[in-house]
Amino acid sequence: MTTTRPTAPAAAPEADPGSARQIDPPEHRFADELTFLAAADTGARPPGWRLTPRAVVTFIAGSGGALLDGPGGKRVIEPKFVGERALVERCVVTLAGERGLLLVGEPGTAKSMLSELLAAAICGTSALAVQGTAGTTEDQLRYGWNYALLLAQGPSPESLVASPILTAMTTGAVARVEEITRCLPEVQDALVSIMSERRISVPELAGQDGAVGYAVPGFCLIATANLRDRGVSEMSAALKRRFNFEVVPPIADLDAEVALVTRQARASVERGGAAFEVDEAVLETLVTAFRDLRNGISAEGWEVERPSSVMSTAEAVAVAASIGLSAAYLPGPDPLSLLPGHLLGVVRKDDPADAERLLAYWDGALRRRAEAGGRMWRQLWEHRDVLRD
Numbered sequence: 001m002t003t004t005r006p007t008a009p010a011a012a013p014e015a016d017p018g019s020a021r022q023i024d025p026p027e028h029r030f031a032d033e034l035t036f037l038a039a040a041d042t043g044a045r046p047p048g049w050r051l052t053p054r055a056v057v058t059f060i061a062g063s064g065g066a067l068l069d070g071p072g073g074k075r076v077i078e079p080k081f082v083g084e085r086a087l088v089e090r091c092v093v094t095l096a097g098e099r100g101l102l103l104v105g106e107p108g109t110a111k112s113m114l115s116e117l118l119a120a121a122i123c124g125t126s127a128l129a130v131q132g133t134a135g136t137t138e139d140q141l142r143y144g145w146n147y148a149l150l151l152a153q154g155p156s157p158e159s160l161v162a163s164p165i166l167t168a169m170t171t172g173a174v175a176r177v178e179e180i181t182r183c184l185p186e187v188q189d190a191l192v193s194i195m196s197e198r199r200i201s202v203p204e205l206a207g208q209d210g211a212v213g214y215a216v217p218g219f220c221l222i223a224t225a226n227l228r229d230r231g232v233s234e235m236s237a238a239l240k241r242r243f244n245f246e247v248v249p250p251i252a253d254l255d256a257e258v259a260l261v262t263r264q265a266r267a268s269v270e271r272g273g274a275a276f277e278v279d280e281a282v283l284e285t286l287v288t289a290f291r292d293l294r295n296g297i298s299a300e301g302w303e304v305e306r307p308s309s310v311m312s313t314a315e316a317v318a319v320a321a322s323i324g325l326s327a328a329y330l331p332g333p334d335p336l337s338l339l340p341g342h343l344l345g346v347v348r349k350d351d352p353a354d355a356e357r358l359l360a361y362w363d364g365a366l367r368r369r370a371e372a373g374g375r376m377w378r379q380l381w382e383h384r385d386v387l388r389d
Contacts, residue, residue, distance in 0.1 A: 022271060025127065026080070027120035033059060033077060034121065040070035046096045048172035048218015049122050053092045056121040060114070061085045081114050082251050082260050091118060094244040095174070095220045100195050102180070103224045105248035108312020111224040112178055114248060118222060119174035128164040132179035138190045141165055141177075142200055143213075155204035162213070165221070166200050172218030180223040181232045188239055195221060195242040228310060250294060251313055258287045260313065265320035274328035282336050283320055285376045289343065289366070290316045293358070298365040305361065307347045307354035315346050336379050340386040359387045 027034065034051070041055040051059065058068070062079030081088065094101045095118065103111040116126040130140050143166050149159035168175035180188060194200060198215035205211040223243065226232075251257040262283050266276040292298045294311040319342040323335050340362075347354035362384050369377035 025120065025125075026117050027124055027126060030059070030080070030120070033075075034124070036068075036070045036072065036075060037077070037121075039072075040068055046218070048216070049096075050124050051121050053096050056092050056118070057085065057088050059121045060117045061088045080117055081110060082256050083110070083114075083248065087246060087248070088114075090244075091246055094246075095122060095222070098220055100220070100243040101222045102243035102245050103222065103248050104227055104245060106228055106250060106312060107226050107310045108314030109248045109250055110313070111226075111248045115176050115178075115222040115224055119176055122220075123168075123173040123218060125173060126176065128168045128173055129176040129178060130164055132177055132181070132183040134182060134184065136183045136187055138187050139163070141187065141190045141194070143202060155208075157205065157208065157210040160202065160205070160210060165194065166213050168221075169194075169198070169200065169215040169219045170213050172216040175219070175221045177221065177223040179225065181225040181235060183233060185233050185236065188233065188235060191221070192236070192238050192242065195239075254284075254287065254291065254299070257291070257313055257316075258284050261287055261316050261320050264317045265324055268317070268321040269324040269328060272325060272328075274325060276324045277327055278320065278324045278335050281376055282323070282339070285336065285380065286320055286323075286339055287316055289339070289361075292365055293347075293361060300365070300368075302365045302368065304365055305357045307351070307357045309347045309350040309354050311346065319343070319346065334379070336376060337383050339380065340383045344387055355387065359384075362387060 037051055037055040037059055041052045041058075043052045043054065045052050049056075058077050060079070060081050061083075063077040065076060067074040067076055091101055091103075091114070101115075101118075103115060105111055119126040119128070130136065141163055143163055144161040145155075146159045146161055149156070153159065162170070165175040165177075167173070177183075177191070180191075198219070200213045202211055202213070225235075251260065258280070262280065265278070265283070269276040288299070290311045290313075292304050293307055296304055296306040298304055319339070322342055323338050326333075326338055327335050343358060344355060347358045362381070366377055367381055370381040
């Protein structure tokens with residue numbers, strides 16, 4: 001049976017491949033900073049690293065507003081990951097010691113982004129990644145075959161298809177495994193020997209070049225796992241021992257979370273070709289509601305029933321971007337009036353009963369704020385009926 005590939009609409013304009021990406025990987029988006037830091041810090045580097053450990057931390061956590069001297073002048077390095085600098089430092093030290101790094105936490109806490117930033121800074125690419133799913137196979141962690149070449153000439157180095165992990169091992173780069181606990185246990189166990197022996201054997205190539213792929217200096221592995229995920233496969237004790245665990249918590253500071261949500265929502269809307277024109281007060285109200293529901297307690301200390309759905313920063317960014325797109329393309333309603341409907345959509349993802357918990361939040365903490373005179377909260381209270389739809 002033959003298949004036809006879909007073609008682009010005739011009217012679609014040609015785009016430069018470098019400008020057609022919706023999201024650039026960090027090694028491209030921050031290429032100037034990486035080049036600057038590589039030249040500015042000439043200190044000791046672990047074998048195979050493009051930056052010093054100190055420069056990797058600075059690239060991810062920022063220079064704290066300080067101007068750094070470099071060959072081309074001075075510049076400030078802005079933080080890209082909102083979190084404790086000490087967490088980033090521990091991650092960097094783990095990788096410098098060639099230990100496996102496992103980033104765990106609630107969904108939406110930027111674990112994947114942190115792993116990408118680490119890989120981009122250390123080896124210059126974040127692309128050597130395997131996405132863990134229930135359908136991930138051992139071949140995707142080790143190697144596979146080009147079956148046309150395999151049938152034509154038998155097992156050979158040319159017909160071998162290296163996995164991202166094997167490629168990282170033999171080139172001294174950082175490999176990433178996303179959602180490792182979603183892989184089946186027997187697939188996870190393929191990593192045990194890889195991380196302890198630092199080589200991958202290819203029995204089919206016995207006696208030929210490439211029969212064993214050895215890890216060269218610079219190779220390390222970063223994995224991520226969600227603490228709350230259905231269908232999770234427990235990691236074996238043997239595999240756990242080969243990782244240093246680091247918990248990536250939700251953002252603790254309200255102002256920092258508002259700034260992050262604003263920045264990422266604006267970028268999302270602007271990629272869609274529109275101007276982001278949502279008032280900061282609306283975004284602060286949105287983030288505050290998410291934090292109340294996520295923490296189970298308001299900033300005032302009032303108890304809030306937590307929904308089972310994940311009220312993550314990533315979800316807050318998605319809601320803020322949706323409100324921004326509505327304001328840009330479908331002007332009319334007050335952006336704040338859109339918040340209840342979007343919140344309802346978020347909490348209904350896992351458990352329909354969470355809609356009642358959201359209504360209880362409206363009748364509890366939100367109502368008390370409205371009665372205390374908060375203008376934004378009074379307006380939100382007036383849209384309570386949306387939650388009854």
